[in-house]
Ligand SMILES: NC(=O)c1ccc[n+]([C@@H]2O[C@H](COP(=O)([O-])OP(=O)(O)OC[C@H]3O[C@@H](n4cnc5c(N)ncnc54)[C@H](OP(=O)(O)O)[C@@H]3O)[C@@H](O)[C@H]2O)c1
């Protein structure tokens with residue numbers, strides 16, 4: 001018997017209540033992490049609400065975990081009790097398919113999620129395969145690092161996938177949890193960064209985070225003014241956007257890349273053909289990219305901007321996320 005004390009929602013849109021479960025014996029390749037903090041990603045909210053029709057209740061969210069290794073399985077080669085680690089969206093992958101062998105563990109077809117195939121990090125402890133727990137290197141502020149493990153990785157990964165040039169002009173759409181980290185990454189990468197938000201209310205913060213330009217989409221003609229400008233537009237919103245206007249804002253060979261879980265995309269193909277433009281998306285990032293991102297974070301002294309709540313105030317924190325008012329990532333601490 002190995003009891004974990006968590007917070008679970010019991011129905012779509014339900015509030016979190018204390019919930020205890022027996023995690024059973026620890027698998028030989030698994031570790032158990034004593035949770036110190038856990039960020040709240042918008043995906044946790046989408047999962048509570050069963051927006052993606054895949055939530056199982058009782059639902060324990062939480063996939064931006066920072067904590068200490070509390071137990072290691074018999075076959076764990078590289079982690080010891082007491083190590084400071086982070087865990088993100090993925091908790092397991094098969095480690096032997098072509099994708100895993102190529103280093104693209106996040107594309108493994110049998111990958112398992114921290115909050116989709118097991119109970120997550122809104123708890124005192126959480127488990128994962130040793131490979132998906134990444135040591136937090138010196139130079140990364142552990143207290144604010146949780147959001148890097150899902151949100152940060154998700155927006156860092158496209159820069160790696162596209163081998164983005166440091167001379168690129170990048171537009172970041174949506175200045176929330178993911179977007180505010182994307183601005184910092186793209187600035188440190190060397191790019192010219194435009195923050196694209198629904199109004200000017202986040203302008204001063206976006207500029208402090210490293211945005212060189214700011215565009216408010218509620219201003220008439222704002223997108224038309226940047227036609228042909230961007231080599232990469234990184235969409236972090238889950239909204240139906242005026243996709244054709246964003247494609248028009250791309251430079252030739254530019255890519256409109258969405259990591260935000262927009263429900264659908266409708267776009268006119270001909271302008272994409274003429275400008276050799278593309279539309280793409282990606283899930284979080286691999287184990288290797290997680291390590292690279294954390295090195296980059298330490299080197300450039302990047303830090304998510306967080307608002308901290310005790311984990312016992314999880315429902316207050318979720319209310320704040322539903323209202324869309326976090327600046328910029330909410331983190332629960334134990
Ligand atoms: N691909 C992946 O692997 C992956 C990983 C993590 C998260 N996600 C997804 O990424 C998305 C963002 O997550 P997050 O945690 O960053 O969320 P968040 O903190 O709530 O931020 C989302 C931002 O989108 C903008 N926005 C909200 N409603 C909008 C609307 N109706 N129209 C246009 N813009 C709107 C807002 O920015 P402004 O106020 O600046 O407009 C908001 O701050 C979610 O869909 C999440 O599920 C995907």
Ligand SMILES: [Zn+2]
Pocket residue numbers: 041042043044063089150151
């Ligand atoms: Zn997430």
Ligand SMILES: [Zn+2]
Pocket residue numbers: 093094095096097098099100101108109110111
């Ligand atoms: Zn695999």
